[in-house]
Amino acid sequence: EDKVVQSPLSLVVHEGDTVTLNCSYEVTNFRSLLWYKQEKKAPTFLFMLTSSGIEKKSGRLSSILDKKELFSILNITATQTGDSAIYLCAVEALNVNDYKLSFGAGTTVTVRA
Amino acid sequence: DTAVSQTPKYLVTQMGNDKSIKCEQNLGHDTMYWYKQDSKKFLKIMFSYNNKELIINETVPNRFSPKSPDKAHLNLHINSLELGDSAVYFCASSPGQGIGFFGPGTRLTVL
Numbered sequence: 001e002d003k004v005v006q007s008p009l010s011l012v013v014h015e016g017d018t019v020t021l022n023c024s025y026e027v028t029n030f031r032s033l034l035w036y037k038q039e040k041k042a043p044t045f046l047f048m049l050t051s052s053g054i055e056k057k058s059g060r061l062s063s064i065l066d067k068k069e070l071f072s073i074l075n076i077t078a079t080q081t082g083d084s085a086i087y088l089c090a091v092e093a094l095n096v097n098d099y100k101l102s103f104g105a106g107t108t109v110t111v112r113a
Numbered sequence: 114d115t116a117v118s119q120t121p122k123y124l125v126t127q128m129g130n131d132k133s134i135k136c137e138q139n140l141g142h143d144t145m146y147w148y149k150q151d152s153k154k155f156l157k158i159m160f161s162y163n164n165k166e167l168i169i170n171e172t173v174p175n176r177f178s179p180k181s182p183d184k185a186h187l188n189l190h191i192n193s194l195e196l197g198d199s200a201v202y203f204c205a206s207s208p209g210q211g212i213g214f215f216g217p218g219t220r221l222t223v224l
Contacts, residue, residue: 036156043148043156090215101150101201103215 006104023089136204
């Protein structure tokens with residue numbers, strides 16, 4: 001059975017701190033790993049990672065994938081209150097006749113002023 | 114036991130047909146959602162139900178109609194399917210704020 005495990009489940013930081021979120025996975029026929037930011041309504045797509053060791057950056061957010069150790073991290077530097085959200089990790093697996101997207105439970109990040 | 118289940122897992126159909134996707138959660142959650150994941154991996158919310166009442170209805174063609182017969186079920190019916198409806202549809206449930214659990218997804222292919 002495919003598994004996606006995120007840690008920590010929640011954390012509280014102060015503005016300006018750096019946050020590191022973890023996502024480990026066990027899937028068959030890994031295709032990609034996706035990070036989403038969930039605020040009020042729908043998750044917002046952040047990154048899609050397919051290759052090991054290549055960091056993707058978007059402003060203060062960055063993410064990297066390790067396909068050997070089967071995990072990814074999402075970093076947020078110089079956090080702001082607007083970064084408060086649930087961060088979801090999802091892993092896409094693709095076989096010839098099978099498509100699957102498995103989600104982790106999410107990490108709730110609270111940034112205090 | 115599966116927390117959020119969807120059926121069918123795959124759906125291949127012709128343009129113009131009407132189809133339904135079923136979703137069930139056994140977590141006792143009050144809120145259920147339907148999302149559409151497009152080819153660029155963006156997840157877009159379509160509908161949200163809380164205790165069988167429609168809460169969110171984003172800009173979705175009225176060919177899409179959700180139906181919640183009870184708190185544990187939220188089905189998605191699609192009329193007159195179009196090519197652009199091809200996507201993966203995810204059901205999710207939540208006990209309150211945020212998203213708790215996603216279903217496995219239903220891959221819809223419209224030919």
